[in-house]
Amino acid sequence: xxxxxxxxxxxxxxxxxxxxxxxxxxxxxxxxxxxxxxxxxxxxxxxxxxxxxxxxxxxxxxxxxxxxxxxxxxxxxxxxxxxxxxxxxxxxxxxxxxxxxxxxxxxxxxxxxxxxxxxxxxxxxxxxxxxxxxxxxxxxxxxxxxxxxxxxxxxxxxxxxxxxxxxxxxxxxxxxxxxxxxxxxxxxxxxxxxxxxxxxxxxxxxxxxxxxxxxxxxxxxxxxxxxxxxxxxxxxxxxxxxxxxxxxxxxxxxxxxxxxxxxxxxxxxxxxxxxxxxxxxxxxxxxxxxxxxxxxxxxxxxxxxxxxxxxxxxxxxxxxxxxxxxxxxxxxxxxxxxxxxxxxxxxxxxxxxxxxxxxxxxxxxxxxxxxxxxxxxxxxxxxxxxxxxxxxxxxxxxxxxxxxxxxxxxxxxxxxxxxxxxxxxxxxxxxxxxxxxxxxxxxxxxxxxxxxxxxxxxxxxxxxxxxxxxxxxxxxxxxxxxxxxxxxxxxxxxxxxxxxxxxxxxxxxxxxxxxxxxxxxxxxxxxxxxxxxxxxxxxxxxxxxxxxxxxxxxxxxxxxxxxxxxxxxxxxxxxxx
Amino acid sequence: xxxxxxxxxxxxxxxxxxxxxxxxxxxxxxxxxxxxxxxxxxxxxxxxxxxxxxxxxxxxxxxxxxxxxxxxxxxxxxxxxxxxxxxxxxxxxxxxxxxxxxxxxxxxxxxxxxxxxxxxxxxxxxxxxxxxxxxxxxxxxxxxxxxxxxxxxxxxxxxxxxxxxxxxxxxxxxxxxxxxxxxxxxxxxxxxxxxxxxxxxxxxxxxxxxxxxxxxxxxxxxxxxxxxxxxxxxxxxxxxxxxxxxxxxxxxxxxxxxxxxxxxxxxxxxxxxxxxxxxxxxxxxxxxxxxxxxxxxxxxxxxxxxxxxxxxxxxxxxx
Numbered sequence: 001x002x003x004x005x006x007x008x009x010x011x012x013x014x015x016x017x018x019x020x021x022x023x024x025x026x027x028x029x030x031x032x033x034x035x036x037x038x039x040x041x042x043x044x045x046x047x048x049x050x051x052x053x054x055x056x057x058x059x060x061x062x063x064x065x066x067x068x069x070x071x072x073x074x075x076x077x078x079x080x081x082x083x084x085x086x087x088x089x090x091x092x093x094x095x096x097x098x099x100x101x102x103x104x105x106x107x108x109x110x111x112x113x114x115x116x117x118x119x120x121x122x123x124x125x126x127x128x129x130x131x132x133x134x135x136x137x138x139x140x141x142x143x144x145x146x147x148x149x150x151x152x153x154x155x156x157x158x159x160x161x162x163x164x165x166x167x168x169x170x171x172x173x174x175x176x177x178x179x180x181x182x183x184x185x186x187x188x189x190x191x192x193x194x195x196x197x198x199x200x201x202x203x204x205x206x207x208x209x210x211x212x213x214x215x216x217x218x219x220x221x222x223x224x225x226x227x228x229x230x231x232x233x234x235x236x237x238x239x240x241x242x243x244x245x246x247x248x249x250x251x252x253x254x255x256x257x258x259x260x261x262x263x264x265x266x267x268x269x270x271x272x273x274x275x276x277x278x279x280x281x282x283x284x285x286x287x288x289x290x291x292x293x294x295x296x297x298x299x300x301x302x303x304x305x306x307x308x309x310x311x312x313x314x315x316x317x318x319x320x321x322x323x324x325x326x327x328x329x330x331x332x333x334x335x336x337x338x339x340x341x342x343x344x345x346x347x348x349x350x351x352x353x354x355x356x357x358x359x360x361x362x363x364x365x366x367x368x369x370x371x372x373x374x375x376x377x378x379x380x381x382x383x384x385x386x387x388x389x390x391x392x393x394x395x396x397x398x399x400x401x402x403x404x405x406x407x408x409x410x411x412x413x414x415x416x417x418x419x420x421x422x423x424x425x426x427x428x429x430x431x432x433x434x435x436x437x438x439x440x441x442x443x444x445x446x447x448x449x450x451x452x453x454x455x456x457x458x459x460x461x462x463x464x465x466x467x468x469x470x471x472x473x474x475x476x477x478x479x480x481x482x483x484x485x486x487x488x489x490x491x492x493x494x495x496x497x498x499x500x501x502x503x504x505x506x507x508x509x510x511x512x513x514x515x516x517x518x519x520x521x522x523x524x525x526x527x528x529x530x531x532x533x534x535x536x537x538x539x540x541x542x543x544x545x546x547x548x549x550x551x552x553x554x555x556x557x558x559x560x561x562x563x564x565x566x567x568x569x570x571x572x573x574x575x576x577x
Numbered sequence: 578x579x580x581x582x583x584x585x586x587x588x589x590x591x592x593x594x595x596x597x598x599x600x601x602x603x604x605x606x607x608x609x610x611x612x613x614x615x616x617x618x619x620x621x622x623x624x625x626x627x628x629x630x631x632x633x634x635x636x637x638x639x640x641x642x643x644x645x646x647x648x649x650x651x652x653x654x655x656x657x658x659x660x661x662x663x664x665x666x667x668x669x670x671x672x673x674x675x676x677x678x679x680x681x682x683x684x685x686x687x688x689x690x691x692x693x694x695x696x697x698x699x700x701x702x703x704x705x706x707x708x709x710x711x712x713x714x715x716x717x718x719x720x721x722x723x724x725x726x727x728x729x730x731x732x733x734x735x736x737x738x739x740x741x742x743x744x745x746x747x748x749x750x751x752x753x754x755x756x757x758x759x760x761x762x763x764x765x766x767x768x769x770x771x772x773x774x775x776x777x778x779x780x781x782x783x784x785x786x787x788x789x790x791x792x793x794x795x796x797x798x799x800x801x802x803x804x805x806x807x808x809x810x811x812x813x814x815x816x817x818x819x820x821x822x823x824x825x826x827x828x829x830x831x832x833x834x835x836x837x838x839x840x841x842x843x844x845x846x847x848x849x850x851x852x853x854x855x856x857x858x859x860x861x862x863x864x865x866x867x868x869x870x871x872x873x874x875x876x877x878x879x880x881x882x883x884x885x886x887x888x889x890x891x892x893x894x895x896x
Binding site: 045047052053055056061063064137138140141142143144219220224225240241242243244264266267268269270272273276277279280282283299448449450451452454455456471472473480481489490491492493 | 608609613614615616617618620624626629630632661669672673728731735736739742745746750752840842851854857859
């Protein structure tokens, strides 16, 4: 969906979910094990419950996860993420390589790939899609491709192709030249900047990529709502706006034709409706909120299996604005450390999230290959005495009313704000207010609409102190847009004005090399995370789990650490009858 | 009559303009612009990218120009394309009108068919047990929020007893309008829409009927030997129904706009949800299209109401 959001993306099963779950709830036997020994049968239909409307079926202009959950079944990138490790692995491309100098990316396609209509899938489809992104007026993903040689000339209509993308060997090899080394290139370029690759033979009829007319683009045409061919597991059949998208099996899917005949994504008004649809068996699977797990488990134990997928690419935090005009003390690292010591995050995870999440101490999510050596991170145990000591070291003096005075004599009083309607965050705000009061800081809680919060948490606005929000990230660990000191321009994401030359250098090394090997990048991100952990520009809180219920009739699901929303092995799913 | 309608239509123009101006201003001054809401957190946008996006969506023009565009667009019912769906806002609204109309119309009908007779029964049995029962239940229903009744319906009749579906227009895989499946799915939403009428009309009609019954013309009618049936239908009913007409003033808007609460509770893909989602995402073309069409219909239904007045009550003259 948008900038910040809960987690629906990649997922993982913890077999012992009952460990931290509320007493009395036991994890149902995963369908995967129940399926052992059973013989899969073809046929049947799966219905997925989605909670926000599907808006478009064309990747270039798509901005939300509901839509990508639908078109992701027709259009995919060249590579996949390994379901166990999250590492890149062959998909449509069987080989992929970033040259030593970090300037050339080469993808080699599998032999004999065909679209669902029988036409061959080639590098021309890739190039066409990248060029569609270049000329789109409504895409939000243009910058992914901006370092490709000849990109700007094509965008400006000075060339009739992007010179830096060369398609060779009858369309089997795609070679991309970059203007500067870009370490995330292998992953970030693998889906042509759009997220999924379009069938050129069809789309070229509605937008010609050889045109130099910069006004013409792919943004508005009937194919955007009716995908003409598919390279993924399912083929588009029908879209009823606001109701559902229906797809049928793609017999030509390169990983093997799915066992299911039909796959439907049905749109629900909210989480309550999804819960009801799960309990009545109307949908085959859907996700629920932590607070609903116990109820659904009890009421649906006859027909539902519970799967708990730890989040792999998101986290929730309280940001501390180092340039806050009304709270100059936030510029002092010791004060931010005190704020982190003064909040009992462990108990928040246990009591507010009901155990469905893990505490985090730095930026990179735990499941990432770039996750730092945890033993070197400070855990900031809940310690009010230590918090007070830190405040005093920073120069604060206790006032007669139990509130500290900053070195300039002003009482240490400030706001923490979050978006109204998010119950978990509202509760965290309440807890923070109480616990910070105990260490002599006065908090004024502020609840706002989500748009208002977005308007306030921007670098150009210095009139905010603490903000509770969450990041939803990709699997690529590059964190340039959030932590690099240059990213504090209008509406950019470094609104806490974090600036640490060592971190800047490490982020640049992880992004632009010159050494783009995994060990080198891992070392760079280790440096970044250790610094973030010590500087605490945010009080890092937790990564929430994704909580999914499957109907027991659905078999063949193999939940893994990293799995795309529609399931990494969806072609093997089947319905027990 | 023709002049009356023409005059009222002319008077409606400044009202419509006012509605458009105020809603336009409210939309633009509320926090966050659509581009900010649209950008996902893993997208790395330069300031130039954002500017280009604003330009593509027509958000970089000065506000007065944007408003002027809005006015000229409204005149031709072309409201531009949705920021998220990239489809004409008008088409998206029109394709949902049939969805919204079905439960609303049936709900109104059921409300009238049940509520008005109840009011009569109540009035004619004043002070008896049936009167008390009707008055108490209508007060109770009136005091219960719609969403609560809806949730009770879903929880007990749909999830627990499985007598009715939890929502939606059809069973998954089914796609029909004139069929039992649709009827079955309509029960919940129709009852919820009807609830307003069932709760409200009895009390309204009861008061009116009692008042009319005490009028001289009723006594006259009876004393000249008219049968009770004729007195009731020809004199009492006709006069007691006038406030119901008033109550129907905004009917077209209700039909048009749907109701976000009913549509959410029963997962009904109607206009209310479309409008609500558009509001939270600041999808200006859809919001503006809904507002203009809704306001236009409201004004038209007021004119229709005035005409209906004249038909039910000859004392009210159309000039």
